Amino acid sequence: MSRIGNLPVAVPAGVTVAISPENVVSVKGPKGELTQDVDSSIKVAVEENNVVVTRSAEDKDSKSKHGLYRSLISNMIEGVTEGYKKEMELVGVGFRASNQGQILELSLGYSHNIFLQLPPEVQVETVSERNKNPLIKLESCDKQLIGQVCAKIRSFRKPEPYKGKGIRFVGEQIRRKAGKSASA
Numbered sequence: 001m002s003r004i005g006n007l008p009v010a011v012p013a014g015v016t017v018a019i020s021p022e023n024v025v026s027v028k029g030p031k032g033e034l035t036q037d038v039d040s041s042i043k044v045a046v047e048e049n050n051v052v053v054t055r056s057a058e059d060k061d062s063k064s065k066h067g068l069y070r071s072l073i074s075n076m077i078e079g080v081t082e083g084y085k086k087e088m089e090l091v092g093v094g095f096r097a098s099n100q101g102q103i104l105e106l107s108l109g110y111s112h113n114i115f116l117q118l119p120p121e122v123q124v125e126t127v128s129e130r131n132k133n134p135l136i137k138l139e140s141c142d143k144q145l146i147g148q149v150c151a152k153i154r155s156f157r158k159p160e161p162y163k164g165k166g167i168r169f170v171g172e173q174i175r176r177k178a179g180k181s182a183s184a
Contacts, residue, residue: 005066008050009074012081017051017073019044025073029080032121032141036076042069051077079141086150089133092157092165097126097134104136108157108167122149135170 011017015029025044026035038044041062043054053070055062078084090097096107104124106114118124121142127135136153140146150169159166161177168174 003067005053005055005063005070007070008047008052009070009077011046011049011051011077015077015081017046017077019046025076027073027076027080029077029141031080031083034076034080034142036069036072038069039065042066044069044073075143079143083139083141084143084146086138086146087170088136088138088150088153088167089170090136090157090167091133091159095134095157095165096128097136098128099124099126104153106153106156114156116153118149119145121145 015027018026018028020026023038023040023042023044024035025038026033041056042065043056045052045054051073053066053073055066090106090108092109094107094109098105102118102120102122102124104116104118104126106116108114122138122140122145125137125139127137138146138149140149154167157166159168159172159174161175162179164174164176
């Protein structure tokens with residue numbers, strides 16, 4: 001029994017959900033439009049302002065996909081109504097971030113600056129205040145895409161456990177390690 005898969009997804013006002021015969025779910029709302037291919041073993045239907053996801057078989061593969069596609073559709077509906085926001089901070093001496101349109105420029109202590117072309121679905125804003133860590137603010141309606149972009153940015157300089165330097169999410173706690181201890 002899939003507890004998540006059996007829950008209906010409420011469709012708020014201003015959002016339209018369309019299901020094509022090829023099992024492609026498209027959600028359109030004020031923040032944008034998203035589409036998702038659904039496996040043939042899963043059936044999706046719109047019933048009186050609710051999206052209902054059912055499975056045709058009781059095998060392990062169908063059961064796991066039941067909850068997965070229900071969560072994906074729920075994330076799509078939330079994304080086109082409210083959107084997703086992520087904030088990352090650059091912790092380290094001389095670390096800087098700036099953007100010109102969709103090109104993000106990062107100065108992370110390497111011999112060269114890193115330029116990253118962001119997808120058009122992701123809006124970026126950089127904030128640099130005196131005596132504070134530079135911030136990168138990302139916003140999108142696609143949860144998977146914004147998570148992938150954040151992972152790519154973070155991969156340039158992961159937070160290290162000794163000094164805590166690197167790129168991390170705002171509010172994230174880094175597990176710190178003790179350095180070398182001097183012996184007498």
